[in-house]
Amino acid sequence: MSFSSDVKNELCKTKNRQPCCEKAECYGMLLFGHSFSRSAVSLTTEHTPTARRAAQLTATLTGAIVSTRTMLRRASHPAGTVSVEDERDRMRVLSAFGHSGSEVPLRLNRANLEGECCPASFLRGAFLSCGTVFDPQKDYRLEFVTPHMHLSRDMSALLGELPLELQPGVSRRRSLYVVYIKGSSHTADLLTLMGAPHAAMQMMQVKMLREVRNHINRRTNFETANLDKTASAAARQIYALKRLQDCGAGISALPAELQNLARLRCQNPELSLRELGKQLTPPLSRSGVNHRLQRITELSEKIYRERNSD
Numbered sequence: 001m002s003f004s005s006d007v008k009n010e011l012c013k014t015k016n017r018q019p020c021c022e023k024a025e026c027y028g029m030l031l032f033g034h035s036f037s038r039s040a041v042s043l044t045t046e047h048t049p050t051a052r053r054a055a056q057l058t059a060t061l062t063g064a065i066v067s068t069r070t071m072l073r074r075a076s077h078p079a080g081t082v083s084v085e086d087e088r089d090r091m092r093v094l095s096a097f098g099h100s101g102s103e104v105p106l107r108l109n110r111a112n113l114e115g116e117c118c119p120a121s122f123l124r125g126a127f128l129s130c131g132t133v134f135d136p137q138k139d140y141r142l143e144f145v146t147p148h149m150h151l152s153r154d155m156s157a158l159l160g161e162l163p164l165e166l167q168p169g170v171s172r173r174r175s176l177y178v179v180y181i182k183g184s185s186h187t188a189d190l191l192t193l194m195g196a197p198h199a200a201m202q203m204m205q206v207k208m209l210r211e212v213r214n215h216i217n218r219r220t221n222f223e224t225a226n227l228d229k230t231a232s233a234a235a236r237q238i239y240a241l242k243r244l245q246d247c248g249a250g251i252s253a254l255p256a257e258l259q260n261l262a263r264l265r266c267q268n269p270e271l272s273l274r275e276l277g278k279q280l281t282p283p284l285s286r287s288g289v290n291h292r293l294q295r296i297t298e299l300s301e302k303i304y305r306e307r308n309s310d
Helices: 003-012 019-031 048-062 087-096 118-130 149-161 184-194 197-246 256-267 273-278 286-309
Strands: 041-045 067-074 077-084 131-133 141-146 169-173 176-182
Touching: 003 048, 003 118, 003 131, 003 197, 019 041, 019 048, 019 118, 041 048, 041 087, 041 118, 048 067, 048 077, 048 087, 048 118, 077 087, 118 131, 118 141, 118 149, 118 184, 141 149, 141 184, 149 169, 149 176, 176 184, 184 197, 197 256, 197 286, 256 273, 256 286, 273 286
Parallel strands: none
Antiparallel strands: 041 077, 067 077, 131 141, 141 176, 169 176
16 A cells, blocks of 8 residues: 555544535545536545545535446556536535536635635645655655646645645646645645644654664765775875885884884774874874874885885
C-alpha cells in the first residue's frame, strides 16, 4: 500500500464536527471529481473508502440517488465510480452547492466555505478525490490534479490564503493542471490541517531519519578525507626521510630540534599530527608539528638534491 493510500485511509476516518464542514468536504470531492455539470456528476477513484464516503455524503446532504460501481481501469487495480444518474438528481446536487451546471469555466463557489473550519474539510474532500502525496522516502510533495485551469487557480489561491505560508504552485501536465505544495514542513502542515496528523508525523520522522543518515555520511566522508589527507602527508614525509637516509646523510643531518620528530614520524606513520605532538617533550600543538614536518620534508629534499648533485 502506498503512502498516499495510507493518508487517504486516515482522512476517511476523520469526522466532521459541524454540518457546514460535511458540506464543504462533499463539495470538494464532487467539484474535483471526474465531472461536475448538468450532464454528469461523478468521481472515479481506486480508493474504496473514498468512494464509499463520497456516496454517503452526497446522498445524505442532497437527497439524490447515488450509484456506485466497480470497474478494472488498470490490471488488478479496481476503480470505484460514484455517479448521479438521474438528471433531476444531478440538478439537485448542483443546486445544493450553488451551481447551475452550465458554468464555463468551472469555478470554486466560496459560499460553500461558510466557517473558518470549512477550508480544511473542503481540502480534505478535494484531496480524497484528486490528490496524491509522494512517498517521503523519495520526495516531499503533495498535489491536486484537475483538468480545469480556472479551478486550479482557485485552489492555489485558497491554499495561499491559509495561515500556513504554503507557497502553492500550479503547473501544466499534458491536458491537466497540477496544484502542488513542496517541502516537508509545508506538506506535513497541510496533511495535519486536512486531518492526517499521523501521516504528517510519519513524514517528519522519515525526514529526521534521513537528516541523521546524511549527517553521519557527511561526517564519515569528512573523517575519511582527513584520514586520506593524513596518510598522504605521512607518506610524503617518510619518503623524504627515506631518501635522506639513502643518500647517506641520515636524520642526523637535520637540525637538532627536528631530529626527534623525524624519528617519531618514521616509527609511527599512522599517527595524526596531534598524536605526534603529544609524544614530544615538551609537547607541541598540531600546527607546531605540521610546521616542523614541512621543514623536515623541505630540508630532506634539499639535502638529497645537494648530495646527488655532488
